[in-house]
Amino acid sequence: MDNIEAYLDANRLRNQDDLFELLRMASVSTDSQYQADVQRAGQWVADQFRSLGFMTEIVETKGHPIVYAETPPVQGAPIVLVYGHYDVQPPDPLDEWVTPPFEPTIRDGNVYARGATDDKGQMLTHIKSAQAWMETEGSLPLQIKYVIEGEEECGSSNLDPFLQQYEDRLEADIAVISDTSQFAKGQPAITYGLKGIVYFELYLEGPKQDLHSGTFGGAVSNPVNALTQMLGKLVDKNGRIQIPGFYEDVVELEQREREQFAALPFSEDEFKSKLGIEDVHGEQGYTTLERRWARPTCDLNGIWGGYQGEGAKTVLPARAGAKFSCRLVPNQDPDKVRDSIQKMLEELLPPGLKMEVIHHHGAPGVVVSLDSPYMSAAAEAIGKGFGTKPVFIREGGSIPVVTAFRELLGIDTLLLGWGLDDDNTHGPNEKFSLDDYYRGTKASAHLWQEISKIIRG
């Protein structure tokens, strides 16, 4: 690996220049006025692969194309699927950018540009690492299959059909994605667990029009009263979710996980002051990190009904609604939770109201075993690339592509984030540390080596 490390040192600026070239393309996927730039960015990524001699395809979809590339097969070595995206979020609000979003600029060791960390910079580390291998060793120690899409920021609606269509060619042992963050500056992390989700919209309808609350109150079901009575029962005051059977399949945290979380440099005071809250609050018996990363939750996302204007209006509203969702942890079945919630709502519905429940798509939680050899390989590679051993963390959010890889391709994903929490991924002044770009590339180069040592199967 010395050759490769030396190559990466020598080509640090060249790799930076390439990143800047890609960052200059305003590949905003959600806005059709950027259509040409999205195309150019896809082409640019494909050209990277082609210049390394990889079998490369630009797969047209109903939306923006997916760039697919394969390195040559390596007998006996695992196959890695690398996912990333070349599209970016819109740059608005433009007037809050210190320097223009598509003119990458270096300040304090960071490159400022839309897409710097999400995901152009992070994605490119896995191409530049392969380039280092090719240009020093002439080949890679394992086969890599790259899926770089152009619609991550507008819903990835053409990704699942692609995965289904290319299922056979996408056969792999493990997926690698760098589109998350380190735990803190100087403390790289591997995210080994994500929560799943079930999402609901609930509509209650009472009288055909708003009524006078004096003339009709107390005799007619009030949809807003009912909404609070029904949804107020989802979680008790100790933060315990009251949906029947909800905790039945929950995988409890292992002791070593709790110890690892507890050992992390997490300051609850900083957390509170950053959010502007006086106190944290959640399920009793768990720490803040445990609640965020590894315990199922239930949050109302929105609610509405009746009079929302100024002053007092004595109305008994005709209708009301809410949106709410549960975050699920591994082994909870979204369909089972959904059915249980549906049943609970039906039982709680008072007489005289009509109810409509809309179920949005659900997804199960995922977790990669800490004992997996791929996890050890990634930890080893990160240690070598960053000079610091990674910590093992989980995430409260869902990453749909990770679920898709699990469900459609049957593989786990290593989430190796090179970014930082304060990279402003969807806001103005997005940035990416150039040191981390360099370290991430080195870690990636080591990752191919470490994974290649694993016996397939």
Added chain:
Amino acid sequence: MDNIEAYLDANRLRNQDDLFELLRMASVSTDSQYQADVQRAGQWVADQFRSLGFMTEIVETKGHPIVYAETPPVQGAPIVLVYGHYDVQPPDPLDEWVTPPFEPTIRDGNVYARGATDDKGQMLTHIKSAQAWMETEGSLPLQIKYVIEGEEECGSSNLDPFLQQYEDRLEADIAVISDTSQFAKGQPAITYGLKGIVYFELYLEGPKQDLHSGTFGGAVSNPVNALTQMLGKLVDKNGRIQIPGFYEDVVELEQREREQFAALPFSEDEFKSKLGIEDVHGEQGYTTLERRWARPTCDLNGIWGGYQGEGAKTVLPARAGAKFSCRLVPNQDPDKVRDSIQKMLEELLPPGLKMEVIHHHGAPGVVVSLDSPYMSAAAEAIGKGFGTKPVFIREGGSIPVVTAFRELLGIDTLLLGWGLDDDNTHGPNEKFSLDDYYRGTKASAHLWQEISKIIRG
């Protein structure tokens, strides 16, 4: 009374003409473009009193003037305070009127015009009845004090100051207001009870901005969750209000009241179909009319928080709010209820949220004893005017002027409604039955006679 009845028969059309004259004035108090018409209507009412030789005053206020008139004192007889208003609601939506709102038109025995029933037609019956007495008997059998305001439809904000300023001159034994409805067509009613009210706005504030529900859910108090948990506890599933001490001072319905309500021609099926609901729902152990008229209630009037747009957004909202109110029955103290609610909310507030509670003005419920001689006098008069004995009903709403008469002048009010439920009081095509205008005037003439028989004190 034969003379007076004959006079009213003979002058039926003349009284109608006078009503039409008043209805042609677009006295919309809430809209300054109608300012001149409001003035004209007040003048017109004052002229009515002056033409009968009553001591008449146009009392200027910060808003529209109050017309005050007194008939001569009658030794030993009670003094009646008549309240009404000469202003009207705005006529919008104009294109839904069959005939223009300020061109009174007769169809099917009704006069259609804005203000026909609310309150010009009803109010005028108490002037025309006095005119009948004056023009046949030369005097009234008791003293009447008229307070006819011009701001009822825009908040009556200058009425209380007037009542306080004129307190001594307004000394009276009983107030009479005709600004409500009969129980049903052909079934006149006396409303002997009104509910009071306490009204709240509740604001909860959590993190300083909306958060990702995956990353922070379960660890940070969600203001919308909290709102449903707190307000969902106000009323239980049996319609019983859970505010501590809430029922302590409630005056239970008397057996004869329950019997009277039960004997009314009230069809629950019609009620349900009119409101478009499949079932009624309320406090267990009480009928629909009992719930509406004589049991305290608690209704959420509005609620909001988080994402209200289309589709799924996984946000943990930064803030949420609601408006809610309790309707109170006689003997419940609004201040005590308010304090109890405040305390309950403080106890239910989860950690990590800030709460603001805004208390709007409260008012107690009022009820006039069924045994009051004034009640008997009114029943007798209505029986004679309408040819049908009135039923005794209560109302779930509040009428602030009734509370003000009770609190500032220490007198009860007889609510003698000549209107009908379907008179479209605040909507297009407001109407008033000309038969009921005539019968109401006759009942009013009898009322002066019947009340005059009561020994003061």
